[in-house]
Amino acid sequence: MKARVIITLKNGVLDPQGKAIEGALKGLGFDGVDAARQGKVIDLDLADTDPAKARERIAAMCDKLLANTVIENYAIDILG
Amino acid sequence: MKARVIITLKNGVLDPQGKAIEGALKGLGFDGVDAARQGKVIDLDLADTDPAKARERIAAMCDKLLANTVIENYAIDILG
Numbered sequence: 001m002k003a004r005v006i007i008t009l010k011n012g013v014l015d016p017q018g019k020a021i022e023g024a025l026k027g028l029g030f031d032g033v034d035a036a037r038q039g040k041v042i043d044l045d046l047a048d049t050d051p052a053k054a055r056e057r058i059a060a061m062c063d064k065l066l067a068n069t070v071i072e073n074y075a076i077d078i079l080g
Numbered sequence: 081m082k083a084r085v086i087i088t089l090k091n092g093v094l095d096p097q098g099k100a101i102e103g104a105l106k107g108l109g110f111d112g113v114d115a116a117r118q119g120k121v122i123d124l125d126l127a128d129t130d131p132a133k134a135r136e137r138i139a140a141m142c143d144k145l146l147a148n149t150v151i152e153n154y155a156i157d158i159l160g
Contacts, residue, residue: 006086006121021122021146030141032127041086041119042101047112061110066101 001046001054002079005066008039013071042066051078081126081134082159085146088119093151122146131158 009015018037025033044061048054058076067074089095098117105113124141128134138156147154 008121008123018122024145025141028141028144030137033124034127035123035125037123039121039123041088041121042098043088043115043117043119044113045115047114057110061105061108064108065104 001048001051003044003046003054003058004077004079005042005044005058005062006039006075006077007042007062007067007072008074009037010071010073039072051080054078081128081131083124083126083134083138084157084159085122085124085138085142086119086155086157087122087142087147087152088154089117090151090153119152131160134158 009018015037018035021036021038022033025036044058046054046057048057055076055078062074062076063069089098095117098115101116101118102113105116124138126134126137128137135156135158142154142156143149
């Protein structure tokens with residue numbers, strides 16, 4: 001079973017990497033970029049076959065390792 | 081208009097960060113993780129109003145700055 005975890009910074013958390021992207025896009029002549037925020041995506045290949053159980057396990061992985069839940073949100077997509 | 085760009089390593093490109101995640105998950109007792117690959121997600125806030133034109137502009141941004149198309153694939157989601 002394949003799953004995708006998308007980890008993004010919470011609102012209000014400073015994102016220097018996103019700011020750098022915003023500035024670089026402006027420098028290249030791409031106007032009208034009001035904001036850019038960078039996050040992480042982690043694609044997992046799991047032995048699980050039950051989507052509900054897999055989602056629960058991935059949430060535990062996020063809480064324990066993948067995301068810093070103080071400053072980051074995560075979203076789990078089960079791709080089947 | 082909000083858009084999300086997901087940048088992932090192409091198949092066959094070595095991903096040491098993904099391997100580290102895989103190993104760390106195993107170390108924490110999460111079994112059955114056959115593979116983990118890490119990528120980037122970039123959330124953009126654009127002044128554009130036309131989705132088709134926005135997609136075209138974002139593809140140009142990816143080709144010029146956001147992605148290294150030699151080793152990375154990108155996917156563009158227009159979130160409206």
